[in-house]
Amino acid sequence: MRARPAWSRGFASAMVLRTSDRIFPEDALDNAHPCRSRSPAMSGRSGATLPPEQYRLLVEHSPTLSWRAGADATCDWFSPAWLAFTGRRLDEELGDGWLSGVHPDDVESCRRARVDGFQRRRPFERTYRLRRHDGVYRTVVDNAVPFEEDGAFAGYIGSCLDIDDEQRRAEEGKSLFAMAMAHELRTPLTPLAAYIHQLDRAAATGAPLSPVLVQKLSAQVEKLSRLVEELSDGALVTSGERLHLDVDTVDLAGLVTLAVEEQRRALDRVRGSRPALELVLAVPAERVVAEVDARKLAQALRHLLSNAVKFSPRGGVLQVTLSCEPTITIVVEDEGIGVPTEDRLRLGTPFFRASNAPLANYPGVGMGFAMAKQIVRSHGGTIHVTEGKSGGRNGDGTRVIITLPSSAPTPRSKPPSSHEPSPRR
Amino acid sequence: MNEARTPKRLLVVDDDPDVLEALEAVLSEDFEVATAADGAVALEHLQCAEVDVVLLDMMMPNMDGEEVIAAMKGSGMTIPVLLGSAMPGIERRARKLGVVAITKPYNVTNLVARLQRLAEEAPGAGSRAPRESAEGTDEEGVEGGAPPFVPRG
Numbered sequence: 001m002r003a004r005p006a007w008s009r010g011f012a013s014a015m016v017l018r019t020s021d022r023i024f025p026e027d028a029l030d031n032a033h034p035c036r037s038r039s040p041a042m043s044g045r046s047g048a049t050l051p052p053e054q055y056r057l058l059v060e061h062s063p064t065l066s067w068r069a070g071a072d073a074t075c076d077w078f079s080p081a082w083l084a085f086t087g088r089r090l091d092e093e094l095g096d097g098w099l100s101g102v103h104p105d106d107v108e109s110c111r112r113a114r115v116d117g118f119q120r121r122r123p124f125e126r127t128y129r130l131r132r133h134d135g136v137y138r139t140v141v142d143n144a145v146p147f148e149e150d151g152a153f154a155g156y157i158g159s160c161l162d163i164d165d166e167q168r169r170a171e172e173g174k175s176l177f178a179m180a181m182a183h184e185l186r187t188p189l190t191p192l193a194a195y196i197h198q199l200d201r202a203a204a205t206g207a208p209l210s211p212v213l214v215q216k217l218s219a220q221v222e223k224l225s226r227l228v229e230e231l232s233d234g235a236l237v238t239s240g241e242r243l244h245l246d247v248d249t250v251d252l253a254g255l256v257t258l259a260v261e262e263q264r265r266a267l268d269r270v271r272g273s274r275p276a277l278e279l280v281l282a283v284p285a286e287r288v289v290a291e292v293d294a295r296k297l298a299q300a301l302r303h304l305l306s307n308a309v310k311f312s313p314r315g316g317v318l319q320v321t322l323s324c325e326p327t328i329t330i331v332v333e334d335e336g337i338g339v340p341t342e343d344r345l346r347l348g349t350p351f352f353r354a355s356n357a358p359l360a361n362y363p364g365v366g367m368g369f370a371m372a373k374q375i376v377r378s379h380g381g382t383i384h385v386t387e388g389k390s391g392g393r394n395g396d397g398t399r400v401i402i403t404l405p406s407s408a409p410t411p412r413s414k415p416p417s418s419h420e421p422s423p424r425r
Numbered sequence: 426m427n428e429a430r431t432p433k434r435l436l437v438v439d440d441d442p443d444v445l446e447a448l449e450a451v452l453s454e455d456f457e458v459a460t461a462a463d464g465a466v467a468l469e470h471l472q473c474a475e476v477d478v479v480l481l482d483m484m485m486p487n488m489d490g491e492e493v494i495a496a497m498k499g500s501g502m503t504i505p506v507l508l509g510s511a512m513p514g515i516e517r518r519a520r521k522l523g524v525v526a527i528t529k530p531y532n533v534t535n536l537v538a539r540l541q542r543l544a545e546e547a548p549g550a551g552s553r554a555p556r557e558s559a560e561g562t563d564e565e566g567v568e569g570g571a572p573p574f575v576p577r578g
Contacts, residue, residue, distance in 0.1 A: 179513055183484065186511035189530035191447030197533035198451050220443065270442045274462035275487075313463070313487030361486045363511075 065130075065140065065160040067098070071153055073118045082160075087133025103129035103137050114144075121146050121153055130160070138164045177351055180365040181231070187363070188223045191216070233374075234367045238350045243378045245293040252288040252297075252404075256322045256330060257281065259301040263309065263318075275315030283322040290328055290404055292379055300375040303368035304332045304400050310362060311398065312336035317389075328404040333388050338396030344385050348373035356395070372400075380405045432457045433544035434475055438467040438493065439482040439509075448480070448531075455537050456544075464488025468496050476504050478544040480536075483510035483518065494522050505543040507536075 050058070059066070059079060066079035078093045086093065086101050093101075102110055106128035117124035123145045129137035144158035195217045202210065236243065260281045267277055308318045316335030323329050339347060343354040350370040353359065369385075376383040381404040388397020435456035439445045440463060449458050459474065461467035465488050470476070483490035490508055497504065508519045511529040519526030525543070527536060 182513055183511040186529040187441055187444060190441075190511070191443045193530040194447035194451040194533055201454070216447070220447075223443070266442055269446060270462040274440070274466060310486060359512075360484060361489055363484050 065162075067158045067160075068155060069114075069144075069158070070155040073114060073155075076155075085132055085162075086130070101131040103131070105129075117144055117146075117156065127163075138162045139167060173351070176353075176359065177365060180359055180363065183359075183363045184227055184365055185224070188220045188227070192220045192224075195220070230367050230371060231365070233371055234350045234365070237370060237374045243296065243374055245296060245378055247291050247293055249289055250292050250294045250297075252290050252292070252322060252328065252330075253283040253286075255292075255294055255298055256283055256301065256320060259298050259305060260320050262302070263305040267309065275313070277309060277312055277315045278317045280317060280319045282320070284324060288322060288324045288328060290406075292404065293375075296375045297379070300372040300402075301330070301332075303372045307368050308332055308334035308336060308398065310336075310364070311338075311357065313361075316397075324406070327406050330402040330404070331399060332402075333397065333399040335389055335397045336395060338387060338398050339385055347385055348383070369400075372402075376402050376404070433477040433541065434459070435540060435544070436461060436467060436470055436474075436476045436479045438462075438464065438479065438485070438490075440485040441482075444482075444529075451533055452480075452537065452540075456540065464490070464493040464496075467493055471497065471502060471504065472500070477547060478540050479504055479506045480540060481506050481508050483508055483515055484512060491518070491522060494524060503547070505547045507540060507543055 062079065063081055064079070065082040065085050067075050067082060068077040069075045074095045075098055076094060078090055078098065083090060083093065086098070088097075088101065091097075099107055099110065110126055110128050113124055113126035123143065125144070126142050127139060128142065130140050132138050139162070140160040141163050142158050142160040144156045146156050147154055195213055198213060199209075199217075202208075202213075233243070260279060264279050267279060305318070305320070312318065312334050313336070318335075319331070319333045321329075321331045321333075323331075337356055339354050340356055343352075343356075346352050347354065347369050351366040352370065353362075353364075353366045373383050381402060383400065383402050386399045386401065388399045433456050435452060436459045437445060437448045437452065438461045439448065442462065445460050445462055449460050452458050456478075459470060459476070461470055464485055467479070467481070468488075471479070481490045481493055488496075490510070494506060494508070497506070506524045508515065508522065508524045508526045509529060509531065510518075510526070513528075515526045515528055525539070527539060
């Protein structure tokens with residue numbers, strides 16, 4: 001059974017429609033179906049009512065494919081959208097006529113769902129393929145709710161939505177995600193396999209165990225663990241769970257500096273073998289104290305910095321600025337390919353990839369920015385994306401601006417040498 | 426493997442610094458290794474240095490493996506390429522490009538053997554003199570069964 005789409009939840013949870021909840025007023029229904037007369041009484045749950053003309057418009061212009069069946073389970077009304085979809089006349093659809101448009105393999109399950117529903121007089125849902133006017137079968141989710149007249153069960157009203165496009169998008173997304181994930185997991189496995197091969201050779205020749213090699217192996221295992229952790233964090237974010245924070249009093253100047261230095265070391269390792277990226281750090285001389293989860297915030301910065309590097313394929317300048325006036329702000333700005341304006345709002349959606357960053361050139365599962373956003377927001381902060389410096393080498397560039405809830409900066413008694421005043425290169 | 430022979434010159438191209446570092450370390454036991462973390466840098470290296478075989482990552486920003494192969498073809502380079510990737514389905518892409526493929530994580534023994542074979546069978550193999558004419562050779566026992574990329578000059 002497919003998971004029920006979000007749009008249908010509220011609808012199917014309505015147990016029984018009563019005459020007081022009537023969807024269609026008499027005259028609207030008179031225009032739309034030939035079979036039933038209705039009392040003019042009409043009031044919504046909240047007491048608000050719609051004039052009959054508006055109900056008629058709702059029915060006639062709703063894209064939802066709707067139907068109604070009487071207490072005897074035979075259909076006695078179909079909405080204009082249904083008829084337009086199937087390309088058939090009302091008299092062809094009435095009774096069980098509509099079943100001729102259902103895919104032969106789905107007819108039996110369709111009938112069964114209806115019989116079960118009518119016996120239990122509870123809302124039911126069924127998914128089946130319905131033939132469109134052009135002969136193409138489309139998958140629809142059909143939600144049916146019982147209704148009453150004069151206190152007695154009088155039949156069902158159902159509404160269907162075409163979910164083929166949604167399903168296809170979801171399938172494509174899943175497949176893209178699995179490809180990206182396979183790539184991400186295999187990448188640290190490559191150095192792991194190489195170092196194990198070296199260990200093996202060393203063991204065969206009786207050479208002593210190299211601590212450097214072991215360190216490198218550990219680093220790759222750490223990378224894999226981090227990847228798995230990000231994946232499970234991503235699953236949490238997707239399911240709407242809040243991130244757990246271990247909050248402590250932290251000097252953000254130190255935290256930002258460490259994150260930038262870590263990135264600088266990674267860049268140094270490929271110096272000369274890729275276009276140069278200049279890393280510029282600007283932090284205030286005094287401590288910038290805040291109540292944060294240092295590990296999580298460092299993780300957020302790591303995501304943003306590695307994104308900035310990844311999306312600056314032709315090099316340029318990557319500037320990281322921490323300031324505390326008037327609020328604590330961290331800006332990560334690059335001269336990379338930028339984020340198309342239309343993609344910026346969706347950037348924080350887990351597993352989303354910007355349209356100008358094809359998987360073929362930019363590996364990744366689309367969790368980096370989503371995680372950074374989640375981490376910043378769970379600290380009560382904000383994060384947003386604008387264009388970076390103009391005239392970048394790769395495109396529009398990206399500027400990510402993070403604000404965090406303020407704490408008064410306190411003077412640093414003895415500034416560590418790595419935290420001298422800005423700017424630093 | 427003939428240990429006494431001059432090691433073949435290998436260019437490893439991969440945008441992941443960890444992968445590059447590890448491959449350089451492990452392949453240096455069998456090859457004279459140069460590295461490039463970017464397609465454009467790889468091409469520059471190929472223009473000015475002698476290389477017997479290239480281990481080329483498919484997915485790279487700026488210039489991916491496919492573009493590097495196209496640029497190599499365009500400038501008449503005859504150096505065999507082993508196209509590597511962590512992406513599923515690389516063999517099919519490689520066949521279209523007329524090169525052979527290997528999937529990450531690489532089995533080092535297999536990787537070394539395949540690179541050796543490509544380097545040995547390459548035109549001009551065994552000498553450090555600049556290559557003259559390109560003669561294609563058929564690669565046996567490799568994934569995809571396609572011959573390595575040896576454009577006719």
